[in-house]
Every structure is written in structure tokens, then in C-alpha cells.
Amino acid sequence: xxxxxxxxxxxxxxxxxxxxxxxxxxxxxxxxxxxxxxxxxxxxxxxxxxxxxxxxxxxxxxxxxxxxxxxxxxxxxxxxxxxxxxxxxxxxxxxxxxxxxxxxxxxxxxxxxxxxxxxxxxxxxxxxxxxxxxxxxxxxxxxxxxxxxxxxxxxxxxxxxxxxxxxxxxxxxxxxxxxxxxxxxxxxxxx
Numbered sequence: 001x002x003x004x005x006x007x008x009x010x011x012x013x014x015x016x017x018x019x020x021x022x023x024x025x026x027x028x029x030x031x032x033x034x035x036x037x038x039x040x041x042x043x044x045x046x047x048x049x050x051x052x053x054x055x056x057x058x059x060x061x062x063x064x065x066x067x068x069x070x071x072x073x074x075x076x077x078x079x080x081x082x083x084x085x086x087x088x089x090x091x092x093x094x095x096x097x098x099x100x101x102x103x104x105x106x107x108x109x110x111x112x113x114x115x116x117x118x119x120x121x122x123x124x125x126x127x128x129x130x131x132x133x134x135x136x137x138x139x140x141x142x143x144x145x146x147x148x149x150x151x152x153x154x155x156x157x158x159x160x161x162x163x164x165x166x167x168x169x170x171x172x173x174x175x176x177x178x179x180x181x182x183x184x185x186x187x188x189x190x191x
Contacts, residue, residue, distance in 0.1 A: 014095055014102070016114070025096035025165055029089060030139035030157040037085040041078035048074040084108055094153055096169060101144065101151065119173035121146045125166045127159040142166070 013023045051067050091106035101122070105113045122144050129140035140159035144151040144166065156162055170176050 014104075016102075017097070018099070021097040021099050023095060023097055024169060025162075026093055027156060027162055028093045029153075029155045030137065031089065032137055032139060033155050034082075034085045034089055037081055041082055044078055045075055094156075096166065098169070099173065101166075103151065103153070115151075117144065117146050117148070117151050118175075119170050120175040121148065122166075122170045122173075122175040123147070124176070125163055125170060127156075127163040129159060144170075 017023070048070055052071070087109065088107050091104070091112075093104050095102040095104070096119075098119075100119055101117045103113075103115045105115075107113075124145040125142065126145070127140050127142045129135055134140055139155050139157050142153040142156050142159050142163055144153070167176070
């Protein structure tokens with residue numbers, strides 16, 4: 001059986017994967033990117049619960065009816081917002097193969113953007129851990145500079161480890177800003 005026939009029989013790890021490429025690295029943003037939705041949702045639930053601390057809410061039937069409806073609907077809306085944020089986080093991934101870096105950005109259920117960069121076109125890979133919170137929770141931004149523009153990967157968990165793996169993959173693919181030594185082509189002479 002030929003190599004191509006053997007590889008085409010394997011299941012694809014992601015849509016658009018070429019027959020001759022293997023997935024080497026998959027990573028996503030730190031879950032902390034969903035903190036804004038979590039904090040605002042908890043505040044909304046707290047504000048809805050506060051009127052039930054006052055006795056006059058239960059004395060008047062109209063207020064009790066309105067407060068009960070709000071108490072039911074606000075947590076449902078908050079849960080839907082949390083699910084929306086989680087879908088965007090979970091299905092937004094970075095996939096690194098032996099040939100390219102693929103960025104899949106999901107927003108909600110019906111909005112997906114896929115971008116890709118060839119590894120040999122990457123010139124530099126840098127990372128930046130900014131601030132106390134980023135250092136405490138272990139996340140940072142990684143920037144891959146290419147000929148066609150920069151790929152900025154924000155709020156990546158363990159950016160140092162991802163950066164080192166990306167550098168190795170870029171150099172293995174023939175990219176990077178440091179030239180590879182060519183053996184035997186240039187002789188060293190003393191001047």
C-alpha cells in the first residue's frame with residue numbers, strides 16, 4: 001500500500017487538512033478570557049436577588065410576580081451568555097502542522113474565521129507577558145511576524161513553552177530570521 005493511500009485512509013484532524021501534513025501542536029487561549037462575561041453575569045444575578053432581601057417585595061402581589069419573572073429570566077439569559085462565550089473560547093484554536101499555522105476563530109454558533117500562515121514564511125516569533133495578572137495566571141501574547149503581516153495570538157496559556165515549540169517548527173520548516181549555515185559553500189579566510 002502506498003504512503004499516500006495509507007495517509008488518505010486516516011481520519012482528518014481538522015477540515016482542510018492536507019493528506020501529507022501531520023498535526024504537531026494544538027493550543028487555545030487561556031480560559032481567563034471569559035472572565036468579563038463571568039463577572040458581569042454574577043453581578044446581574046446578584047442585582048436580581050437583592051430585592052428578595054426586602055420584606056415589602058413579598059407583601060405586594062404585583063411586585064412579587066414581576067420579581068419572580070425577573071428572577072427566572074435573568075439567570076437564563078446569563079447562562080446563555082456564558083454558553084456563547086464558552087463556544088467562542090472552546091472552538092477558537094491554533095493548529096500547527098509541519099507546514100503551516102492555522103488560526104480558527106469562532107464567534108457564537110454561525111461565525112467562524114480561518115486564517116493560515118506558512119511556517120517557512122515566518123521570520124520571527126516573539127512573546128510578551130504583560131502585568132501582574134498575566135504573570136500570576138501564566139498567560140501572554142505570542143506574535144509571529146511574517147512577510148504578509150503579523151499573526152498575534154492573544155492570551156495564550158504558557159506562552160514560553162508554545163514560543164519555544166513554534167521556534168523549533170519554524171526553523172525545521174526553513175523559516176526564521178537567522179540564516180542556516182551552508183556547509184562547504186563559504187571558506188573562512190583570515191584577513
